[in-house]
Amino acid sequence: MTDILEHQLLKSLKSHFGYDSFRGQQQTIIENVLNKKDTLVIMPTGGGKSICFQLPATIFNGLTLVISPLIALMKDQVDGLNANGIKAAFYNSSQQSSEQQHIIEQVLNKELKLLYVAPESLSGLENILKESQISCVAIDEAHCISSWGHDFRPSYQQLGFLKQQLPNTPIIALTATADKATRQDIVDQLKIPNADQYISSFDRKNIELEVRPADGRAKQIIRFIEKNPGESGIVYCLSRKNTEQIAKKLNENGINADAYHAGLSFDDRSRVQEDFIYDKTQVVCATVAFGMGIDKSNVRWVIHHNMPKNIEGYYQEIGRAGRDGLEAKALLFHSYADVIQLQKFAQGASNEAVQMAKLDRMKQFSEATTCRRKILLSYFGELLGDNCGNCDVCKNPPKFFDGTVLAQKILSTIYRINQTEAIGTIIDILRGANNANILDKQLNGVKTYGIGKDTSWNHWQHYIIQLINQGVCEIAFHKNNALQLTDFSHKVLFDGQKVFVTTPVEFKKESKATAVKTKEKRTATNSLFERLRKLRYKISLEENIPAYLIFSDATLKEMEKLRPMSESEFLTISGVGQRKMEVYGDEFIAEIMDFMGSKIKKTKKTDTHLITYDLYKKGLSIEEISEQRQLKTPTIYSHIAKLYSDGKDINIYDFISKSDVEAIHQAKIELDSPNSLKAYYDYYNEQMDYFKIRLALSVIEKEAI
Known part of the structure; x- marks a missing residue:
């Protein structure tokens, strides 16, 4: 892989997904897909499977078609992609025909990077299943294709036609759970026998x-x-x-x-x-x-x-x-x-x-x-x-002890009732229970009745299960789950064979005082985290997208730890890409600064937007300031908006037209003063850049339009 392409991959990773480096085998898998090779990926849930086809989709010229089993899964992933600035849609039976036709037109016009579809709906995409349109096919939850798998779906078995129809298009099949037999079945049925296989560690240490x-x-x-x-x-x-x-x-x-x-x-x-x-x-x-x-x-x-x-x-x-x-x-x-x-x-x-x-x-x-x-x-x-x-x-390693006498009491009871009763009845006999079942069957006359009354019901169950596991007795499922003796039972009862069992683990109830103390400690420790989480929740309600699609808990935790108070610092947070910086950066930075209060004056010597102002006054263009400061141009535009709002000498109409300001003002009236930039962005069908919206709002606020 060339240095240029590697740089492009890392740039796309940070810009779209907010990460500075790849995890595990991600980069190798992505390179394989970009080299148009068929690929099978076995990666644990949460291991980053989706990026393995979503990132190549941003680089391929055509569409990446994603086969997905559930409508909810499609919507979730599409919402996440659009939140990251990647054009994506889904196509399924829940949509009106007009909506479906619009999606097909978007594909034909190369306006989409990814399209999610259920296998049952593929027939509706017949007109676009051509190599001139499709650059890659991703099959998510690929274990569904195999009857050896744990979640077999017959509709997946038709997918072998994709390779026949798109022979030069790479197919990437992904799943979190597939044993060896299932993996072989996947590549056979998809007709990609030579697919390179990448099997990541299944260990989720966290x-x-x-x-x-x-x-x-x-x-x-x-x-x-x-x-x-x-x-x-x-x-x-x-x-x-x-x-x-x-x-x-x-x-x-x-x-x-x-x-x-x-x-x-x-x-x-x-x-x-x-x-x-x-x-x-x-x-x-x-x-x-x-x-x-x-x-x-x-x-x-x-x-x-x-x-x-x-x-x-x-x-x-x-x-x-x-x-x-x-x-x-x-x-x-x-x-x-x-x-x-x-x-x-x-x-x-x-x-x-x-x-x-x-x-x-x-x-x-x-x-x-x-x-x-x-x-x-x-x-x-x-x-x-x-x-x-x-x-x-x-x-809490189990503690073993000599349970031979306990085992003999259990086995003797099984023997004396002719191996006809299940676990519960055996325990009731040992504990001397007087319930209807015991009395109706006259089991209170068994010689071992009541010999284990000092041992709790749960403990007896714990010991019996261990005897079953060790083969000392067994369950006859075809005889109403009655406990039966085995060859090993005789050795324990008559030949002095020892049996060792573990001590049951007790689960003590936590006192209310301890629970309250734990909760208080958690709340106090995470006070900034909780404030960021509440802000995230507020934005999620305003934008009608899940909170975790804005930022993950892990990203909020890193914000809590590093406390970024400038856009350049905010961009260093894992999970913050350029798009999310532009959309959410101001609000989160403001929340962090508000939390820090007077500490800011001690910790911040120079505000980043003032450096931009000095360069602006020297006559540098936006592009020149961006290059000199190694910041994105949208970030520089956001500095300009803030400087103008703060009363600095900025000729704002060098950067935005009066017609754009009027357009945003009109949207503000019709949307009844929305709180988020995304509302304006959506209002204009994603045709107006975020930096222009930000600049226009600064003019509207300053000039009280």
């Missing part, structure tokens, strides 16, 4: 992994959220009923939550999703369909109320937390009732054996007594040398 027993999970979820006040999160549930029950309990406890499932109308699902994306709803309790491809970067935690059916699904769902790289948490509740339910779901499926095997791996992960991240990564073929230090097993 996500803390934790698994807990499922007893009292609703109360545990409430306590967890109370310890993370104000932070966005998702609770994944196995059934519609669960989503509604948990959402109701959260609301009853003062937590702003909503339910999302397939039983809701399209409008209700859209509303729930939008309220979450726009930070109007803190928590969504959802079935697994929720969140696919939603690039909400400030989700701080994901809870699994029920165990997922496979590791791919679990990995993808926890990947929706911490996409901005900041600390995030993934909490999974595990119960054998969930395992049994998922096994029932898998029975009779065309790929039942595959589903059962994947469920078994998920169960092994949930019941692990070694580093969970090692297990998770090894599933995807990635080996982790050292323990991660950021999972519950690493942070």
Whole structure:
């Protein structure tokens, strides 16, 4: 790759996306695509997959066509691209035919850089599926093409025709989760057998992994959220009923939550999703369909109320937390009732054996007594040398003890009732319960009845699950989940074979005083961050775009740390590109300066716009000042606007015509004095530059037009 092209890539990266350098394999992948080579990208959620085709799209002459599975995903990505100054649109069945025709005309006129489309809607784009129009095809969520994958969609299997119709156009297929079999299936079905494959590390180090027993999970979820006040999160549930029950309990406890499932109308699902994306709803309790491809970067935690059916699904769902790289948490509740339910779901499926095997791996992960991240990564073929230090097993290693006597009590009970009862009944016998089930079956007469009454129900469950994992006993799923003895049971009962089990982990409720203290500390520490977050939320409501599309939490954190108080300083923040500097820079800098108060005088010796003024008075043009100061011309124009507003001797009409000022004045009247520059920009169909809008407003304000 030439130095010129590399410079162009870095320039586009900063200008459009606000980043100074590429992450991981991004640059290599982008170069491969620009060299028109077919490419398969396996990169974790939040790893920066989208930039791998969005940045080349800014350089290619023609259109980049993006195949995407969900309408919500398309809208989210298109909003983000337009916010970054990249012309993009989506085409799908939710649009009127006139709107669809307008989009096709935009493509024919080369007015768009990216167009998102669902596979079902490709037939409507037949007239533009030509190499004279299409420079690149990106297939997002590519695992959907494979029946080996965890989210198979038949509509994806038609996509092989794209390579036949556009043989010289590079295809880039991307997904966060694909094992070896799925990867092979993707390249085969897309007819790109020679695609260069880039498999990034699956390790999301910023996500803390934790698994807990499922007893009292609703109360545990409430306590967890109370310890993370104000932070966005998702609770994944196995059934519609669960989503509604948990959402109701959260609301009853003062937590702003909503339910999302397939039983809701399209409008209700859209509303729930939008309220979450726009930070109007803190928590969504959802079935697994929720969140696919939603690039909400400030989700701080994901809870699994029920165990997922496979590791791919679990990995993808926890990947929706911490996409901005900041600390995030993934909490999974595990119960054998969930395992049994998922096994029932898998029975009779065309790929039942595959589903059962994947469920078994998920169960092994949930019941692990070694580093969970090692297990998770090894599933995807990635080996982790050292323990991660950021999972519950690493942070609180299990303590083993000799549980032989406990095991013998359990096995003896199973034997004495002829191996006919499930886990719950075995525990009730051991604890001497007097419920209807025990009395009706006269199980209170079993010799082991009541011998374990000093051990809690949850602890007995913990021990039995470990015996099942070790093969000391087993579940007969075809006999109403009855516990059965194994060959190993005899050795424990009669041959002196030892059994070692772990001590159950207790989850203590945090005192209210501690919770309040934690909240106060968090609020005090993040006071500037909170002010920036409120400003971001205000702007998001004014512009009707999600807050995280303005700036991510990570970008706000960097602003809090570095406290930029000039445009040049603001541009150094990761996530701030030229477009966002022009649109939002003034308001965020003003907020930071207001927060700093009198400290500014001590820390700022020279205001950057005054340097521009000195050069202007020397007779330098805007372009000459821009070159000498190594700042963008829009930044210099913003200095001119401020200098004029501050009463400096500026001949403002050298830079903007009176007709443009009148046009902005008219827009101000019709829009009823909007607060954002973007409102004016949209009013004139993106045909008037931001710097002109800024200059015109400074004239209107100064001259009280």
